[in-house]
Amino acid sequence: PAYDLATLRARLDGLRMEDNPALIRQKSRDFYWYSPVLKRQLAEVTADLVVSVASEADIVRVLAACVELRIPVTPRGAGTGNYGQAMPLAGGVVLDLSGMDEVLEIAPGRVRAEPGAVLAEIDAQTRSRSGQELRLHPSTYRSASIGGFIAGGSGGVGSITWGGLRDLGNIISLTLLTMEAEPRRLRLTGDDLARVAHAYGTNGVIVEVEMPLAPACDWLEVIIGFESFAAAAAYGNALGEQDAILKKLVSVIAAPVPQAAFLRHRSFLPDGRHVALVMVDALAREAFEAFTRRFAGAEILFRSDRLAPEEAKGLPPLYELSWNHTTLRALRVDPAITYLQTLYPFPDQLALVSRIHEALGDEVAAHLEFVRFDGKVTCFGLPLVRFTTEERLAEIVALHEAMGAVVFDPHRYTLEEGGMKQTDPDQLAFKREADPHGLLNPHKMIAWEDPAFDFSGARTYLFPGIGA
Ligand code: FAD
CATH class of the missing domain: 3.40.462.40 (FAD-linked oxidase, cap domain/gating helix)
Incomplete structure (x- = not known):
């Protein structure tokens, strides 16, 4: 589809926008190529524009303008996801959150941070300032963002003690902005976190996270x-x-x-x-x-x-x-x-x-x-x-x-096929409320686009425009 990018640019005047096609293509990719299937299916996917934000006010401007002009928005942290999670299947805007990377508050037992903060950087600060560390992190600790981990990841280093991100207690609260003409700011806790955690950014843009901390160990x-x-x-x-x-x-x-x-x-x-x-x-x-x-x-x-010091070098x-x-x-x-x-x-x-x-x-x-x-x-x-x-x-x-065995298929780009192969009613219901026009990371939630899809069949869900 052709989007009114000229008007969008005018609405977003003053924000950092990238329209060099090679750089846009680069920011439209993640580690999808791990899968030979996704490598074939998603090779041509690219956004029309990358917008980089530095504050919540910037994000509100982007979301409001894109709702008005019906332009899709795909949030992006560091782009280390594995299944095309951050790839904009319908084009439009890639919302680069890597500049929103501040650690806002460190307290006994918890840290509050902006979504683009890199996990290792959060730990460096919580360790040096309070002797604490994040309970769990992906092995992409040194590059991935906390917002991307929550929206796209599941667990990893630390899960042997603390379980996964889905387990109650491993996230204290998330604050997000909705994709509406006037974006609302919502703070979720408890059971409500499951609406947005591991939803690939399809039903809100996380703008602040509050995570529990453990005592730091050597x-x-x-x-x-x-x-x-x-x-x-x-x-x-x-x-x-x-x-x-x-x-x-x-x-x-x-x-x-x-x-x-x-x-x-x-x-x-x-x-x-x-x-x-x-x-x-x-x-x-x-x-x-x-x-x-x-x-x-x-x-x-x-x-x-x-x-020996020379053995440790380069490991x-x-x-x-x-x-x-x-x-x-x-x-x-x-x-x-x-x-x-x-x-x-x-x-x-x-x-x-x-x-x-x-x-x-x-x-x-x-x-x-x-x-x-x-x-x-x-x-x-x-x-x-x-x-x-x-x-x-x-x-x-x-x-x-x-x-x-249960298989979370890494050769599928949709939430359902990569996960439990069934509709998640909470995530779907929340998308109706938070993204009524279906503009956030389109074609990733089958339940939104094809409620009759048969997950038990052999057919793979393919987004419009894809060959086979
Ligand atoms: P991105 O790739 O940028 O985004 C991931 C998803 O979240 C996308 O759908 C994106 O649209 C959405 N998103 C990003 N930011 C926001 C936001 N602020 N609001 C709403 N939606 C948002 N994962 C694990 O869970 N455990 C592991 O141990 C692990 N190991 C990995 C090892 C390698 C070598 C690689 C390549 C990947 C690995 N992953 C792992 C997957 C991935 O690295 C992690 O999930 C990582 O935390 C993603 O963070 P990111 O900032 O790169 O997210």
């Missing part, structure tokens, strides 16, 4: 090696259950992925060894060692407190080998790799993992991320798939589901 990084994957997984699960050893990360990755993909850590990783990547409180050092000694065959291969933080950074590193050495996102439900998670990987063999390498959900330790999977065809990928997804 995190010891350790890699433990095992002869068998099952032993590594059992160790990870058992460490997850050690409530009195504070943990930030428990990842388990099957050989030969670590040896092939963790290039900077390569000298610490003997061939054939399956590994657990662990971040534990340095104060629990001896407790952790004692715990690890209980596992015959567990061998500590790497620890951050025993490195990325351990969390940048975990979560979707594992995928990124594997992809870099072998572009034919792609991945899935799965949840192996408690209490049979380890048996399920072993059955699925037995069935799939070398085509799919296991990668587990242990988490605590509702007081129970279980694991997510980010298994690495040797990609052949889209049909085979769909078969691998179906096999996971048939065997009892």
Whole structure:
């Protein structure tokens, strides 16, 4: 559709606008190319204009003008999302929030920040000013924004102790602006947070977040090696259950992925060894060692407190080998790799993992991320798939589901297909209220555009204008 950009520009006079097509294209992209399916489907997606804002008043101006002119708006933090979440499928405006990056208030137990604040920067301030840190963060900690994490992410480093963003208590409040002729400012708490958290910015622009903090720890990084994957997984699960050893990360990755993909850590990783990547409180050092000694065959291969200075040089933080950074590193050495996102439900998670990987063999390498959900330790999977065809990928997804794993399909750009494959009535109802013209990040919420869509069928939802 052709939008009245000339009038929009006039309305937004004084704001920073980018209309160089190459730069617009760049800001219309995220890490969608991880998926060979999305890479094909979304290759041509681009906005018409990028508008950068520095204050809430700026955002109000952009939203009001775009409602008046019926121009879509897609919010963007750092653009590190994985499924085209921040890609403007209907063109229009990309709203760049990276300039709204102030940490507004640090208090005992909580921090208030603007949405564009980068997670690592928030922690740097809460650590130095109050000895506290965020409970959880994605492995893109050093680049991602807090607003993008809440609107697009789910959990990550810290989830072994604190669960995910969806868990009540992991967000204190969100303040957002609605997409109306006169944008309203709403503050959400409690159950209402689920309307907007992980809604891809389809029903409001988050302008302020209030997050709980934990006491900051000195995190010891350790890699433990095992002869068998099952032993590594059992160790990870058992460490997850050690409530009195504070943990930030428990990842388990099957050989030969670590040896092939963790290039900077390569000298610490003997061939054939399956590994657990662990971040534990340095104060629990001896407790952790004692715990690890209980596992015959567990061998500590790497620890951050025993490195010579020249060994430490150039090593990325351990969390940048975990979560979707594992995928990124594997992809870099072998572009034919792609991945899935799965949840192996408690209490049979380890048996399920072993059955699925037995069935799939070398085509799919296991990668587990242990988490605590509702007081129970279980694991997510980010298994690495040797990609052949889209049909085979769909078969691998179906096999996971048939065997009892939940798949959050990273090869779909819609909220529903990437999530629980059903309408989220709260998010839909809130969109009716907060974005009555359907202008925020269009074509991402199927329930809004095609209420009759059959999620049980084999058909993928395709936005108008897409070929196949
Ligand atoms: P963006 O990509 O800019 O935006 C994400 C979504 O949020 C988009 O739909 C966008 O429209 C919307 N949005 C952004 N800001 C706002 C706002 N202020 N108001 C409303 N909507 C908004 N994710 C995890 O959860 N855990 C992980 O461990 C993890 N690891 C990753 C590792 C790699 C290597 C990569 C590439 C991605 C990973 N991700 C992970 C996904 C992503 O990095 C995170 O979710 C990140 O927090 C997104 O932040 P961002 O600022 O880049 O968001």
